[in-house]
Amino acid sequence: MDSTMARGPVDGAQVGDGGTGGNGALAVLSRFRTEFYDCLSARSDELFELADAVLCTDGPVKTLVDLALAPEHRRGHGALYGGLNRGRIEAERLRWALAALPLPRAADGRIVLAVDISPWLRPDAATSPDRSFCHTYGRGKDQHHMIPGWPYSIVAALETGRTSWTALLDAVRLEPGADAAAVTVAQIRQIVGRLLATDQRTGGDLDILIVLDAGYDVPRIAFLLDDLPVEVLGRMRSDRVLRRATPPWTYNFEGGRPPKHGTEFVFGDPATWDAPQTETTTATTRYGTAVATAWDRLHPRLTRRAAWEGFAGELPIIAGTVIRLQVDHLPAGGDPSRSGCGGPASMPPTPTSTGSGRRSCDASTSNTPSECSSRPSGGPGPSSATPKPRTAGPGSSSPPTPNCVWPGHSPPTCAAPGSAQPHLAGSPPPGCAGGFGTCA
Numbered sequence: 001m002d003s004t005m006a007r008g009p010v011d012g013a014q015v016g017d018g019g020t021g022g023n024g025a026l027a028v029l030s031r032f033r034t035e036f037y038d039c040l041s042a043r044s045d046e047l048f049e050l051a052d053a054v055l056c057t058d059g060p061v062k063t064l065v066d067l068a069l070a071p072e073h074r075r076g077h078g079a080l081y082g083g084l085n086r087g088r089i090e091a092e093r094l095r096w097a098l099a100a101l102p103l104p105r106a107a108d109g110r111i112v113l114a115v116d117i118s119p120w121l122r123p124d125a126a127t128s129p130d131r132s133f134c135h136t137y138g139r140g141k142d143q144h145h146m147i148p149g150w151p152y153s154i155v156a157a158l159e160t161g162r163t164s165w166t167a168l169l170d171a172v173r174l175e176p177g178a179d180a181a182a183v184t185v186a187q188i189r190q191i192v193g194r195l196l197a198t199d200q201r202t203g204g205d206l207d208i209l210i211v212l213d214a215g216y217d218v219p220r221i222a223f224l225l226d227d228l229p230v231e232v233l234g235r236m237r238s239d240r241v242l243r244r245a246t247p248p249w250t251y252n253f254e255g256g257r258p259p260k261h262g263t264e265f266v267f268g269d270p271a272t273w274d275a276p277q278t279e280t281t282t283a284t285t286r287y288g289t290a291v292a293t294a295w296d297r298l299h300p301r302l303t304r305r306a307a308w309e310g311f312a313g314e315l316p317i318i319a320g321t322v323i324r325l326q327v328d329h330l331p332a333g334g335d336p337s338r339s340g341c342g343g344p345a346s347m348p349p350t351p352t353s354t355g356s357g358r359r360s361c362d363a364s365t366s367n368t369p370s371e372c373s374s375r376p377s378g379g380p381g382p383s384s385a386t387p388k389p390r391t392a393g394p395g396s397s398s399p400p401t402p403n404c405v406w407p408g409h410s411p412p413t414c415a416a417p418g419s420a421q422p423h424l425a426g427s428p429p430p431g432c433a434g435g436f437g438t439c440a
Helices: 008-015 025-039 044-056 064-068 077-086 091-099 180-197 218-224
Strands: 040-042 112-121 132-137 144-158 167-173 208-212 230-234 241-244 264-266 278-284 288-299 320-326 434-439
Touching: 025 040, 025 044, 025 091, 040 044, 044 064, 044 077, 064 077, 091 167, 091 180, 112 132, 112 180, 144 180, 167 180, 180 208, 180 218, 208 218, 218 230
Parallel strands: 112 208, 208 230
Antiparallel strands: 112 144, 132 144, 144 167, 241 264, 241 288, 278 288, 288 320, 320 434
16 A cells, blocks of 8 residues: 555545634644654554554553554554564654644643653563663552663643643653663753744743652752753652751851851751741642642752762752642542651651742752752661562662652642642641642
8 A cells, every 4th residue: 555545534634624724623633644654764654554553442552463453454464563673763853743733731821841751661571672670669558669671751741630631742761870860851952942943932931841750850950951941840858958048148257258058948847947938728629728838049958979070160059949738638538648758757747849940949869969868768678677579670779760740720739630649658647738849
């Protein structure tokens, strides 16, 4: 079958677009399908039908034979394997085609990009190249496993509200030992460049919001993206320690330079919080009353280690606004006392995190280049008498894989409706759920 026959239904759909003059959703889909076909540089007909079969098959695809039997796949199973083995696609051209599509937006009209690392587990593919150990959650309580697979850094455009559709813009496979922050920065730079080139954002629009989870080195990412029209929003762990800005009237009467960092802001110690600059209360349908309190101009104390070891010049002050969120209850009857990132049971409400800012104070878990306290998550302690047996990986003590959470449109709200906070041990007392985050 030649390319004209393969693309016949696409052209027919474009003609019958309901008289919208090429501006309807069907016309947009038709143009994208045509552009996607042009991105296929080898075995284009087979790959095009294979993509239709994947999209139209009911339920998850478990075997290639199921795709060969789909009505949308009009070739034999031999052509299917030939297309997968010898087919080629121009990935960069496809990225531009995705960036030119109408993107979903938040309630205020801004573009929101969520970044997450999702693994494609390949435990039985011993000959697959560049496999690494991916952190996964088991079915039991506190069951974490390291399984060989391919981690992918995925960027998607989000919208306000609950929906089952996600606009994926890019996916990059991480090589073993890759720097997740460096890969994320390169991805965001390329995506923002394509969005600006395709006029997705004009001069009067709000900055693009980048949503990250607690597993990312957010201060470093915000610092490297400071020249772009973006704001960084990230979750923070409950054991973090930030610093206040030094008052301009502070002098060192004993000689020497004045201090660079102010007093500490300890998430687990309310005595160090002082009065917040902003506090709002909002009634929500799924979380009850949500109370958001914010402290401005807080920053982590960076040291010359890890990613900042070879930094030339004086270490920067990456300041932002910390936002703490409390809700009455979680959806589906979840216990709000067990939400958050964990902490000693005797502590007051434990912070989970949401926030935003051009230079966010948010930080990652174990790879944070700051001096703020950080604890590894998962796995038994060093004094465990009976260690857990090994799985397919080298252990289960790595920090969890980042998982993006989209905050609501209103500042007092936290995660989007339908996304419950994780349930971990050692959380705030019953009746409250706390969260910390940052915004500039």
